[in-house]
Amino acid sequence: MENISSEQNKQRNDRARYHSMSALYRKEMADHITSRRFVIIMLLVTATTIASIYGALTGMSDAISSDSNFIFLKLYTTSGNSIPSFLSFIALIGPFVGLILGFDAINSERNNGTLNRLVSQPIYRDSVIIGKFLAGGTLISLMVISMGVLIGAIGFLSIGILPSVEELARVVIYLLYTIVYICFWLAMAMLFSVICRHSATSALASIALWIFFAVFMSLLASIIANAIYPVNNQYNAAVNTLSNYNCNLYINRISPYYLYTEAVSTILNPSVRAVNAVTMSQLVGALSSYLSLGQSMLLVWPHLTGLIALTLGVFTISYVKFMRQEIRGN
Amino acid sequence: MGENTMIATRGLTKVYGEKVAVNHLDLSINEGEIFGLLGPNGAGKTTTILMLLGLTEPTLGEATINGIDCTRNSIQVKRITGYLPDNVGFYPDMTGRENLRFTGRLNGLDGKKMESKIDDLLERVGMTYAQHQKTGTYSKGMRQRLGIADVLMKDPKVIIMDEPTLGLDPEGMREFLTLIKQLSVEDGRTVLVSSHQLYQIQQICDRVGIFVSGSLVAAGKIEDLGRQLAKEGHYTLEVAAYPCDDRFLGFIHNMTGVTGIEKEGDKFVVHSSRDLRKEITGFLGTNRYTLLHLRQKGGDLDEIYRCYFEKAGQDEKHEQENKNGKHIFGTKQTKK
Known part of the structure; x- marks a missing residue:
């Protein structure tokens, strides 16, 4: 008898959980889509995409003359007329989308006094933060996929060459990496929105982190590498060059920006054969050919797990923080 | 209910x-x-x-x-x-x-x-x-x-x-x-x-x-609280008489059990540990004063509240008593 009632109770709770989660998710989606800031980032991303496809098409003939394979992938990686490629554009601008969608997720609720009202409803508190993350993630996925398809469509119409199955698969994997990458920034921004009282503070903090990873991380990495493994004279250079390079690389890979760029360059360029330093002896007997998709994936699989782990790690921190936070005190 | x-x-x-x-x-x-x-x-x-x-x-x-x-x-x-x-x-x-x-x-x-x-x-x-x-x-x-x-x-x-x-x-x-x-x-x-x-x-x-x-x-209940206070010896009396002179004030001042007197407009507010009404009316009658106002307070919440608050303050030597006291009587205080 008791078993049945607890079973019923569990079912009831599950149903309530589903109800509240879907209500929150729908509300967040509606909020985002009707908000002005979503229109702004949509315009920004669309403009970026169109600019980069224009650059790619102008630089295409040069790119094809040097290597005429995998032309479809070149739409995403070619730059021209000093306009960066879609790949590097998204690596730089993508985080911005995540930041905009997440920077005031929790603290605006707190400041509006709606968090009070929300948590006094019969819902689990984590539904709030999970619903917000899922809604942001869905929008990011939609945006990334539509931009990727837009590039493919325009490129296909302009160059008139059908993509091969492998090229399509590589593009799909590339978009998947991009989604995870931007979701990392969404999680990061949400973490700041849990920690900071004011949305201005959390916005500034997340933008600062973005700039740090995109610009200053590589400088910092080379400074540290040079300090540990100096290459300032011939002897040091002979002894330390490899260690210096590796140290530099490893520090850089802490940055999700570097991790992402390295991974997607490998995916979209089958000619990239290694992501680490390769010695002359390792190259002896190597065939000069493209890597197959499976082999490319093998190279950057750790990058994907790393990115997912970073995203989940950051989200977990904000989750725990949010669950333990006092509701009062606005 | x-x-x-x-x-x-x-x-x-x-x-x-x-x-x-x-x-x-x-x-x-x-x-x-x-x-x-x-x-x-x-x-x-x-x-x-x-x-x-x-x-x-x-x-x-x-x-x-x-x-x-x-x-x-x-x-x-x-x-x-x-x-x-x-x-x-x-x-x-x-x-x-x-x-x-x-x-x-x-x-x-x-x-x-x-x-x-x-x-x-x-x-x-x-x-x-x-x-x-x-x-x-x-x-x-x-x-x-x-x-x-x-x-x-x-x-x-x-x-x-x-x-x-x-x-x-x-x-x-x-x-x-x-x-x-x-x-x-x-x-x-x-x-x-x-x-x-x-x-x-x-x-x-x-x-x-x-x-x-x-x-x-x-x-x-509010009435119960008032009664409870009276039992514990907290009385507050509002009284006004004509002429309102020093002799009258002196009389109240010398009565046993009076703990404090305040002047509020033309009324005296007398705090005491016992009921003074009978003696005061007696004094006013024999000395040809005109009684204008006489009211034993204690039934309203404000008074109850003040008394309990004072009691709690005395018990704990609460430093912020005065500060909080002001808050209590403010009707349009905002919280932050």
Whole structure:
């Protein structure tokens, strides 16, 4: 008898959980889509995409003359007329989308006094933060996929060459990496929105982190590498060059920006054969050919797990923080 | 009015670092009753409420609503308990109706049933005219009324309100209090109102509890509290006579049991430990004074409140007594 009632109770709770989660998710989606800031980032991303496809098409003939394979992938990686490629554009601008969608997720609720009202409803508190993350993630996925398809469509119409199955698969994997990458920034921004009282503070903090990873991380990495493994004279250079390079690389890979760029360059360029330093002896007997998709994936699989782990790690921190936070005190 | 206990706390305690916010609170509120939780700012009222809703974990003790443990089964508690926070917030970009719809969905409502319920509630709180306005444009009074509708969306057995009358204008206040009264009398819901605004609460509460620095110093019907005070020897007499001269003042001053005299306009307010009325009227009669005004205070909440507060202050040598004293009598104090 008791078993049945607890079973019923569990079912009831599950149903309530589903109800509240879907209500929150729908509300967040509606909020985002009707908000002005979503229109702004949509315009920004669309403009970026169109600019980069224009650059790619102008630089295409040069790119094809040097290597005429995998032309479809070149739409995403070619730059021209000093306009960066879609790949590097998204690596730089993508985080911005995540930041905009997440920077005031929790603290605006707190400041509006709606968090009070929300948590006094019969819902689990984590539904709030999970619903917000899922809604942001869905929008990011939609945006990334539509931009990727837009590039493919325009490129296909302009160059008139059908993509091969492998090229399509590589593009799909590339978009998947991009989604995870931007979701990392969404999680990061949400973490700041849990920690900071004011949305201005959390916005500034997340933008600062973005700039740090995109610009200053590589400088910092080379400074540290040079300090540990100096290459300032011939002897040091002979002894330390490899260690210096590796140290530099490893520090850089802490940055999700570097991790992402390295991974997607490998995916979209089958000619990239290694992501680490390769010695002359390792190259002896190597065939000069493209890597197959499976082999490319093998190279950057750790990058994907790393990115997912970073995203989940950051989200977990904000989750725990949010669950333990006092509701009062606005 | 039912006799069942709806809200009960046993030894409920919350400690923040060094500060004891709530100190062994034993409270029992019956079904269908309006209970006023009174106390100055920072007395621990909001903390108590948050513990009742399971939003803050008590350090010690337990609280139950309708027999359900508030900490362990907070979801079930929140299904039957509506909470109106002191500064109720709505999503400013959504209309009043959309905000209610969202709350309804969170409570598992949907479709036509929910829409007709929203219609009823908007009608009831008199907000039908503003249902399609964005809540960002609402005034404080409108937000509070929408807040009531929002709380009623889940059809709660218990309604908990934290400083609900703060910042309302007199007209808004009157309507609001009528609404609260209806919730209890017509619907039979249990209402817990926390406030530092005495007069308003006095009008609607069945019982009150007086809360000073984390402890409940008194609880009961307002008349009972007054009687209890008189028994303990706290009398306050207002008296005015003509001519109002030094001889009269001197007489009062020399009476046994007088602890203090204040002059308020042309009246004297005499604090004493016993009933002085007979002697004073006797003196006035024999000395040809004209008695203009004589009133034994003690029946109103303000007085009760002041006395209990003084008592608590004396007990604890509370430093902020004077400061808080001012807060109590302010009727338009805002919290932050």
